[in-house]
Amino acid sequence: MHNVGLALDGAWKVLAAGLVLGAGLPLLFALGIRSLAWGAGGDAEVHDSGTAGPAANPAGTVLGWLLFVIVLALVVLGIVFIVASGFGKALSFEHIYPTLIDK
Amino acid sequence: MTESIILALVVVTALGFDFTNGFHDTANAMATSIATKALRPKTAAALSGILNLIGAFLSVEVALTVTNAVVKIQDKSGAPKAELLGNGGFDLLLIVLAGLVGGIVWNLLTWLLGLPSSSSHALFGGLIGASIAGLGWSGVNWNGDGSKLDGVVGKVLLPAVMSPVIACVVAAVGTWLVYRVVTGVAARFTDNGFRWGQIGSASLVSLAHGTNDAQKTMGVITLALIASGDWTDTSAVPFWVKAACALAIAAGTYLGGWRIIRTLGKGLVEIAPPQGMAAEASSAAVILASSHLGFALSTTHVATGSILGSGVGKPGAQVRWKVAGRMIAAWLITLPAAAIVGAVMWWLGHLIGGLAGALVVFVVLLALAGFMFLRSRRTPVDHNNVNDEWDADQAATRERVPEGV
Numbered sequence: 001m002h003n004v005g006l007a008l009d010g011a012w013k014v015l016a017a018g019l020v021l022g023a024g025l026p027l028l029f030a031l032g033i034r035s036l037a038w039g040a041g042g043d044a045e046v047h048d049s050g051t052a053g054p055a056a057n058p059a060g061t062v063l064g065w066l067l068f069v070i071v072l073a074l075v076v077l078g079i080v081f082i083v084a085s086g087f088g089k090a091l092s093f094e095h096i097y098p099t100l101i102d103k
Numbered sequence: 104m105t106e107s108i109i110l111a112l113v114v115v116t117a118l119g120f121d122f123t124n125g126f127h128d129t130a131n132a133m134a135t136s137i138a139t140k141a142l143r144p145k146t147a148a149a150l151s152g153i154l155n156l157i158g159a160f161l162s163v164e165v166a167l168t169v170t171n172a173v174v175k176i177q178d179k180s181g182a183p184k185a186e187l188l189g190n191g192g193f194d195l196l197l198i199v200l201a202g203l204v205g206g207i208v209w210n211l212l213t214w215l216l217g218l219p220s221s222s223s224h225a226l227f228g229g230l231i232g233a234s235i236a237g238l239g240w241s242g243v244n245w246n247g248d249g250s251k252l253d254g255v256v257g258k259v260l261l262p263a264v265m266s267p268v269i270a271c272v273v274a275a276v277g278t279w280l281v282y283r284v285v286t287g288v289a290a291r292f293t294d295n296g297f298r299w300g301q302i303g304s305a306s307l308v309s310l311a312h313g314t315n316d317a318q319k320t321m322g323v324i325t326l327a328l329i330a331s332g333d334w335t336d337t338s339a340v341p342f343w344v345k346a347a348c349a350l351a352i353a354a355g356t357y358l359g360g361w362r363i364i365r366t367l368g369k370g371l372v373e374i375a376p377p378q379g380m381a382a383e384a385s386s387a388a389v390i391l392a393s394s395h396l397g398f399a400l401s402t403t404h405v406a407t408g409s410i411l412g413s414g415v416g417k418p419g420a421q422v423r424w425k426v427a428g429r430m431i432a433a434w435l436i437t438l439p440a441a442a443i444v445g446a447v448m449w450w451l452g453h454l455i456g457g458l459a460g461a462l463v464v465f466v467v468l469l470a471l472a473g474f475m476f477l478r479s480r481r482t483p484v485d486h487n488n489v490n491d492e493w494d495a496d497q498a499a500t501r502e503r504v505p506e507g508v
Contacts, residue, residue, distance in 0.1 A: 003246060003257035010252060010398040011265045014389060017396075018269055022388030023277035026300070026381045030284040033296040037288040044289045071300075078307060078391060083161050085395070 021078075025071055032067030035060045105458045106191035106331050112465050113196050113327045116203045118351045119468075121320040123210040124222040125155065125355020128316065130364040131219070131386070131406035132308040135379035135413075137489060138368030141298035144359070144486035150302075151309040152357030158313020159349030167337055169322035172258040172399065173227045174198075174234040175242050176326075181337040183330045192330030197452050198233045199327055200461060204468045205229025205445030209437060211475045217362035217370075217484070218433040221401035226319060227259055228441030235442070236449035251397075255438075258399045263434065266400040267408030270389045274412030277381035282417055285377065297376035304383035309356075311390045312402050317352045321345055361484045367407065369493045370426045372414030382406075382413040404434065423493075 037044035039060025077098060081091050084100055092101045132154075133147040142150065167181035176195055177183055187195040206222070206229040213220040234242040247253025252261075285293050324344045328334035334341060368374065374382070386402075386409045393400050407430060414422035451467065452460035 003252060003254065003261060006252040007257060007261035007265060007398075010393070010396055011269060013396050014266075014393045014398055015269045015272065017392035018273040018385060018389040019276060020388075021392065022273040022385035023280060023381070025388070026277040026377075026384045027280045027284065029296070029300050029380065030281040030377070033292055034284050034288055036296070037292045040292070044292055045287055072303075075303060075307060078387065079310065081391060081395070087161075 021074075025074060028067050029071050032064045032071065035064035035067060039064055106193065106196075108458055109193065109196050109200070109461045110327060110331045110333065112461050113200050113203070114324055116200055116207070116465065116468065117320050117324045117327070118347055120203045120207050120210070120222075120226065120323075121317065121348050121351040122355035122358075123207050123214070124226075124316050124320070125152075125352040126358045126360040127210050127214060127219070127222050127355075127363060128312055128402055129356045129359045130367040131402045132305045132312060132383070133359075134364045134368035134406075135374050135382050135410065136298075136301050136305045137364055138374045139298065139301065139376045139379045140490070141301045141376060141379065144361075144364075144489055147305075148357050148359040148486070150306065152353045154306055154309035155313035155317070155356045156349050156353035158310040158315075159317035159352055160345065161310075161314050167322050167325055167340070169319050170230055170326065171244065172253065173244055173255050174230050175238070175244055176234065181326070181329075183326060188330060192327075192332065193457075194237065195330040196327055197449060197461065197464075198230070198237045199323060199330075200464055201233035201236070201448035201452060202226070202230035202445045203323070204448045204464055205232055205441040205443075207468060208444045208471050209441040211472055213433055213437070214360050214362055215475050215479050216433070217366045218430055219363045219367055219403050219407055220430075220433045220437045221263070221403040222316065223319065223399075223401050224259060224263065224434070224437040225441045226323075227255075228438040229445035231255065231438070232442030232445030232447075233449040236446040237453070252399070259438065262393075262398060262400040263404055266389065266393070266398075267404045267411070270385055270405040270408030271412035271415065273389060274382045274385035274409040275416035276412075277385055278378050278413045278416030279418075281377045281381050294376050297380045300380040301376055301383055304380055304387050307387040308383055308390065308402070308406070311387065311394070313349070313352065315390070315394060315402065317348045320348045320351070324348070359486065361486060361489045362479070365484050365489045365491075365493075366426065366430075367410055369490060370423060371407070371410050371430075372420060372422050374410070374413065375417070378413035378417055378420070381416070382409040385409040385412065 039057055041054045041056035089100045091098050129148055129151055133151045136142045137144050137147050171177055183195050206226040209225040210222055231243050244254045246256050321340045321344050325340050386406045389405050414420045448464050452464045455463050
């Protein structure tokens with residue numbers, strides 16, 4: 001039954017990585033959209049009926065786009081990861097920022 | 104001469120399998136984007152096809168030992184077992200041919216029924232069946248040697264049970280978080296934004312699919328070439344094999360398995376753009392993480408689990424568990440069903456023997472494929488009606504006056 005142990009060992013790692021990337025990135029993306037709405041103000045967000053809604057806030061727009069850029073950068077990293085593993089390279093996070101190394 | 108014709112049959116059948124693999128799996132990446140109308144159906148299939156083509160060329164890793172996970176027809180270096188190489192490799196070629204036919208037939212049948220089933224399981228099932236028929240029970244690598252995740256149990260059965268659950272959890276958490284964050288935001292912000300997020304994440308799934316799945320066929324064709332003595336290098340795949348496999352999977356993806364796209368996109372859950380993005384992001388993350396960790400899994404199981412999870416995670420969303428149950432039933436019988444077809448094909452080819460046997464197997468494949476294609480024309484599903492309401496006929500039934508009134 002060694003396979004069951006090995007599979008469970010692999011499964012929790014996949015689950016952990018999946019949660020960080022697969023649920024974390026959509027969360028960042030959603031925060032970006034929320035920020036854009038906050039930046040636009042007015043009808044973009046919930047507000048008391050009869051009022052004009054919150055005023056526009058440029059900081060929200062900036063934050064929103066910043067979050068999108070972060071998500072995009074992480075996705076590009078994902079593509080580099082696929083391509084690199086195809087060419088016998090691997091991504092290393094040894095120096096915090098990603099670098100390509102030989103497998 | 105005889106060997107060349109059999110080899111040609113194997114190559115053509117392998118490319119045929121690759122093609123069915125393509126259209127079977129368009130849904131995995133694109134069903135959600137099509138259902139939420141983030142992309143027009145044809146555009147989605149074209150985008151996915153192109154990314155599969157690129158993905159297939161990116162996979163330069165040698166996948167020669169692909170069959171070693173489940174059967175014992177190759178040694179560790181990828182060279183075919185010497186005892187199967189009598190009569191110009193005929194024994195090995197027949198096992199491979201029968202296995203491929205098993206995979207194709209099962210893929211076509213599940214497509215006809217609109218069920219997303221795993222193409223890798225169909226291929227492995229066919230090969231297992233043909234190997235049992237040709238070599239006996241010991242011809243199958245059931246459990247590996249204990250050093251790593253291997254064999255039918257470790258590479259096929261356990262990941263098949265675990266991967267949909269993992270994907271479902273990830274997508275449910277993602278969807279729940281997304282809805283928590285955007286509650287109260289105007290729809291013009293959420294719909295447009297999430298559609299873009301969805302297209303991006305679905306593209307990543309397509310690319311990963313091309314790199315993962317096309318190389319299985321590349322490995323099988325190269326194995327056949329080595330067996331017949333037309334290729335000797337076990338550390339590389341001939342370029343024409345790579346190009347042909349890339350084109351076959353891309354063409355299949357572009358054609359689009361609309362019946363399956365419909366089931367995944369409309370049948371399981373009514374998908375809104377935020378759910379679609381969460382589902383595809385979960386699929387992409389789980390596929391990439393597991394291929395990095397050497398955890399073999401099926402794109403189909405992951406994609407289905409993710410879409411299910413996006414229904415579980417959205418407050419108030421309805422999941423059609425009956426449809427999910429049908430799919431899970433299809434997953435359970437994929438391996439044995441493809442194995443039975445593979446075994447029957449091997450016996451057929453073996454009894455008749457030689458070139459005639461291989462030809463008969465091929466003709467039977469063509470006949471079955473033609474039959475299922477004709478059956479599919481009775482209730483065609485294509486890019487025009489792929490997004491129709493799922494419950495249209497059920498709604499009509501409900502309008503009748505209930506009994507006893």
